[in-house]
Amino acid sequence: MTRDIISLLLIILASHSPLLCEAATLPAFANSSSAIDSQWQTAAGRLASQWRNPNDVLTILMIIGGDVVQKALAQLSGPRFVPVAFSFGWVSYSFSAVFAVFGDGSLMPSPTRSSTLINARSGYRRTNQSWVLDRILRGVESSHESMSAALCVSVYRANPNRQLSSADWLWWSGLLTMLAQFILGVIPLALGKDWTTFLVTMMGTGLALMTGSSTQWQREKWGARIDKGTSTYCLTRGNGFQHAIVVQNTTPGCLNLEDLAMLRKEGCSRGCKGFVAISACLWVLLLISIAGLQHNTWFLLGVGCLGMVQNVCVAAFPRQPDAMGIPLEFVTEISGPKVMPVLQKTELQFPLVGAVLVKIFFNGRLRDDEKRFWEARVIEAESYSQKKEISQGPQNQSRTSVVRPSGTPVRKTGLTDLHKSITTSAPGFLSAMPVRRNTR
Known part of the structure; x- marks a missing residue:
C-alpha cells in the first residue's frame, strides 16, 4: 500500500515538474535497490576488466x-x-x-x-x-x-x-x-x-x-x-x-x-x-x-x-x-677555503689560467697587492710566450686547422691584448678599494 502511494505521488509531482518525468517511469520503489546493485556490479566489472587489460x-x-x-x-x-x-x-x-x-x-x-x-x-x-x-x-x-x-x-x-x-x-x-x-x-x-x-x-x-x-x-x-x-x-x-x-x-x-x-x-x-x-x-x-x-x-x-x-x-x-667522446686525463686539482688564493695558486702553476678566471670571479675592484700580483703575472706570461714562439718558429703560429666551409675563422688576440683588457676593462677593475676579506 505504501509503495502504491509513493508511486502515485511521483506521478502527481511529475505532472507539475518535467524534471521528474523519468522518475515516474521508473519501476516500483522496491526495485530501486536491485538496480543500484546491478549498476555497482557493472562498474566493478568494468574496473576489474581495466585492471586485467589496461x-x-x-x-x-x-x-x-x-x-x-x-x-x-x-x-x-x-x-x-x-x-x-x-x-x-x-x-x-x-x-x-x-x-x-x-x-x-x-x-x-x-x-x-x-x-x-x-x-x-x-x-x-x-x-x-x-x-x-x-x-x-x-x-x-x-x-x-x-x-x-x-x-x-x-x-x-x-x-x-x-x-x-x-x-x-x-x-x-x-x-x-x-x-x-x-x-x-x-x-x-x-x-x-x-x-x-x-x-x-x-x-x-x-x-x-x-x-x-x-x-x-x-x-x-x-x-x-x-x-x-x-x-x-x-x-x-x-x-x-x-x-x-x-x-x-x-x-x-x-x-x-x-x-x-x-x-x-x-x-x-x-x-x-x-x-x-x-x-x-x-x-x-x-x-x-x-x-x-x-x-x-x-x-x-x-x-x-x-x-x-x-x-x-x-x-x-x-x-x-x-x-x-672527449677523453680527458686528470692532472691536478687546486682548491681552498678562499677564492683569490686558489686563483693565484692556479696562475703560478698554469700561467694565464688564473688571469682569465679572476675576471669571472672578481669583476669588480681589486686591492693594491692583488693588482700588483696580476699585472706582474700577465707581463711575465707574455714575455715567456714571446720567447717560446720565437724558439718554435713560424710553423706553429697557426692555432687551428682549416675552417669548415660553413664556418668562419675566429679572430685571435695576443697576450698584449689580454694584458690591456685586464688593466683597462671595467672602470676601477684594478683600482685599490677596501674589500671584505671573507668574500675572497
Whole structure:
C-alpha cells in the first residue's frame, strides 16, 4: 500500500515538474535497490576488466616522456648502434624530432644550465651552448658534492686518441634491458600462443635502434674543428659557483672547445629530414597497433616500464668524459677555503689560467697587492710566450686547422691584448678599494 502511494505521488509531482518525468517511469520503489546493485556490479566489472587489460593506459603512456628519450639518445649517440631501449615516450619524441629538424635543424638538446668557456690565451669568453660540455661540467660537480671548498679548479689534459663513445655501464644497461624486454614479451607466446606482445616489442626495439642510428647525432655532438697547435680552455658556471674546469690541448688533434661551445648549426640534409619523418610515421603505426590490443597488455606495460627505467637512468646519470667522446686525463686539482688564493695558486702553476678566471670571479675592484700580483703575472706570461714562439718558429703560429666551409675563422688576440683588457676593462677593475676579506 505504501509503495502504491509513493508511486502515485511521483506521478502527481511529475505532472507539475518535467524534471521528474523519468522518475515516474521508473519501476516500483522496491526495485530501486536491485538496480543500484546491478549498476555497482557493472562498474566493478568494468574496473576489474581495466585492471586485467589496461590497454587504454598504454596508449596514453606512449605519448609522454619524449624529453627523457631525447636526453637518453644524446647521452649514448655517436656510433650507429645506440642502445636506448623501447619505452613510453618514443611517439612523443618522434614528433618533437620532426619539428626540430624542419625548424632549427638540431636534434641535440640544449644545456640544462648556463656556463662560460674562456680561451686562456686570448681571454675570449663564449656562452656554452654544447650539451656535451655541460654534461662534463655537471659530472665534475656531482663528483665533488661533499667538498666544502670555496673554489675547486680541476685541471685535465685532452687526449687526441678519442673515440666516438666508449661502452660504460649505461651503454651496457641498454643491451640488458632489451634482453629483459624480449624475455618478458616471450612469456605470453609460451603460455597462450599470443605473439602480439613479442611482435610489438620487436618492432619498438627495431624502431628505437633505427631512430638513434642517424649520423646527424654525431655531426651535432662533436661539430668542431681540430686544434692544430696547443690551447688551454676554462669552463665554469661563473661567480658564485664552486667549480672550474681547465682543459689543456697539449698535442695536436684535440677538439677545439671554442667551436664546440659555439654549437654551429649546419642544418639537416634532405635525407636526414626524410629519415626522421618516416620514423615518426612508423611510430604512429606502432601506436595504432598497441591501441588495438585486448589481451596480455600487462606484459607490454612491463616492457614499457623496463625501457622507461633505462631511459631515465641514461638521461640522468653522469658519464665519464671519455664516454662522451672527449677523453680527458686528470692532472691536478687546486682548491681552498678562499677564492683569490686558489686563483693565484692556479696562475703560478698554469700561467694565464688564473688571469682569465679572476675576471669571472672578481669583476669588480681589486686591492693594491692583488693588482700588483696580476699585472706582474700577465707581463711575465707574455714575455715567456714571446720567447717560446720565437724558439718554435713560424710553423706553429697557426692555432687551428682549416675552417669548415660553413664556418668562419675566429679572430685571435695576443697576450698584449689580454694584458690591456685586464688593466683597462671595467672602470676601477684594478683600482685599490677596501674589500671584505671573507668574500675572497
